[in-house]
Amino acid sequence: VSLVDPALAARVLERALSRGGDFAELYVEARQGFSISLDDGRVERPQWGRERGACVRVVRGESSYFGHVDGHADEDLLRVAGSVAQAVRGEARAPAALGEPAAAEGHPVRIHPEDVEVARKGELLRSCDEHARAAAGEVTQVRVGYGESRREVEVFNSDGRAAADDRTRVRLSAQVVARRDGRVETGSDTRGGHAGWELIEAEPEAVAGKAARRALTLLDAVDAPTGRLPVVVGNGFGGVLLHEAVGHGLEADAVQKRASVYAGRLGDQLAEPFVTAYDDGRRTGDWGSDGIDDEGTPTRRTTVIEDGRLVSYLYDVLRARKDGVESTGNGRRESFRHLPVPRMTNTFFAPGDATPDGLIGEVERGLYAVSFGGGQVEPATGDFVFGVSEGYLIEGGKVTAPVRGATLVGNGLEALRAVDGIAADLEIASGYCGKAGQTVPAGVGQPHVRIRELTVGGTAT
């Protein structure tokens, strides 16, 4: 990777600190992407794009000054550094010397997606369509999306950091609509990772099949129950509950503003001793993994909950300086158009020793929430809400009828305390996480987890 000359980067940082500041950073990015979809049996919307840009940040005390520009031209980078410096009042500071950017330890990409002919991408979509329609005559609509992206990133800062990363991601998703007697239901599934074409090349059957099965299942669904019930949450995408209800509250920006229920709780026993959770941006090939974060800090595994105790928050450089700790490699940004903020990478519960059947078998009456349509949390209170996209009743220790329209409403701290069983079947799924107007790829995951009691908002009364 070589986007900018380190000598130019040094001049940019010098100019950025020309009117003072504690820290300056130049972030340079070249991104390229291609996406294509299939809808109504037709391959459509092929889209290609290429962007190059850079941004400069100066931090002074608690204030950040930021500017970004399209392109990597010398004069543009120097101009944006000068204009950011204009907002700072103080004595010039010299940045530390810079070397060649060190390439981060990457994630394996066997087949670069840009080397695969577009016609094959169209065939992949058609194959998904065929598999979904073959599932049952009740499948009426199939929508499939494929996307690939490559982001080359270089980060230089006034502490002398010079780092580079080359990130390739692919993702395949399917959404299926099934109809029977005026009843219409949808189901979806995705597969994505920090990897090449090899990840999804053989997946059409699995992804399309799962999406179709979910839609078809819902055709038989009964109204969701209402009230406080035990809930067994499925593995993989079920981890979105942890992501939303706990993870966001551990991001250091929310913690430092006391806008998190987890502020001041470090060291506290928040869950049963068999509960451990990680944020891990290193896991090979996972969707939320990178070599470095968007501030040049190498990604790593951070234990956030250990044996039920809260042991770490998630930091970027700025918030770590404030707390006198090291960045945990969670300074992420959507693109060169954004300031980095503490964000999760891949967040998941560590596997326990129960089995899914064991967890379900002990429930007299409850809900089995296999997958969520999405969720939302207010980090300040920990209150969350999740739509259950695939769920079943648990009756007498057995999974029975599928339910539709169920919503889980609760509070992160309470839900964490109420985790009373964890299975061994860890799986990580790919999602997109939005925060502060920025969307980044995030891996969510867990084994099957049981929560003693949660409020289920249903459609039945």
Place this chain on the structure above:
Amino acid sequence: VNLDDLARRAVEAAVDAGASDAEAWTEEGVSRRVRVYAGEVESLSDAGGRGVGVRAFADGRSGYAYGTDLSEAGVLEVARAARAAAEAADPDEHAGLPDEFGATPVDGLASTVMRDWSTERKVELALAVERAAREREGVTQVENAVYSDAEGSVALANSRGFAGGYDATQAWAYASAFAGEGADLMTGMGVGLGRDPGALDPDAIGGEAAERALALVGARQPESRRCPVVLDAFVAASFLGFIGSMLSAEAVQRGRSLFAEREGDEIADAALALADDGTEPEGPSSAPFDGEGSPSRRTPLVQGGRLLTFLFDVRSARKAGRTTTGNASRASYRSPPSVGTTNLVLEPGGKTLDELFREAGEGLYVTEVAGLHSGVNPVSGTFSVGAAGRLIEAGEPAGPVRELTIASDLVSMLQAVLAVGSEARWVPLGGSVKAAPILIGEMSVSGS
């Protein structure tokens, strides 16, 4: 950079690369954002961007490409990539450029005084928003107060001879305030928007954030019930935005709308009237023409409770044997046009909020919903979403409530509308909607 020239050159390059028809959208803009916290600037950003997006048609197929490199080589690369991408698509007999183009003049899209505002004054404005929230008794913290603005120019050209362009400005500010402590901490948001910072009232924005948080302090989980529900303008806007997306002809044609085959039907109570209006001078999504060069207009969607039409772009209109409603929307040069709402405008009714409470008698006033997009089934319209607000007792707002869900299905909800309030406002959260409070006759509320 001359955006008009650039767009024309990009169209020519795509035609030279073998496109039978082509269209180019060019864009340039600057934006500022000030975030303050505890009386200090937390971040200040100043940014510029520009780019070009090209749609190329060939043999009934279409492809799209975009880029930020506006040099001759960069534009050529994008034009060729658009042409090459088209190869991957299946032919679509309805795709293509519009047969007619035009522009509808919209007054005041760009403020002339934006430039007069220095960065220092904008910082002052953000600080004033924060102060207004913090100074309310009972507010424990202001999580953030943000001022943001954008000035942009766009140009559109196509191979059938259309060329047009416009400038637009937008300024907005919001704050998020906390009231109460610990497990009883409640949050509230205040927001305001206009064409320039002079249109923003910092006291009103900060005050609204404070009031919304304070109103929820001490909230408890209510008992489950079926009762009348008043949606405040924010919540009404969220639902209307979702309904608007379901009125897209594309969603209908692809079997993803619960309103399919309901054109002409009574889908709502007669009290409800809703229009899409791309020409509202105050509308954040107003413009002289849409993303493919069709002139903007006002399209009544629901009148007297009857669904009058769906929203069309050129492609979906051809497919349905109709004409475009000027709803080819475009987020930026990075995406091709697709059917979407411009500004959704709910016609205000004659009753104040207090009158809606009195009419509700015993019920629920909802001021927040969470998880709407995951909680609504887009095809069947059934939903169950998290909510917070206050009970209504004896026609008056009473104790605050949280950790509850409201459930219904969209059509039943629309048909159960009893009245629309008179206090209409723009709500710029996730779309552009001008909404007023709505009284719904009955919904299922689940709590304890």
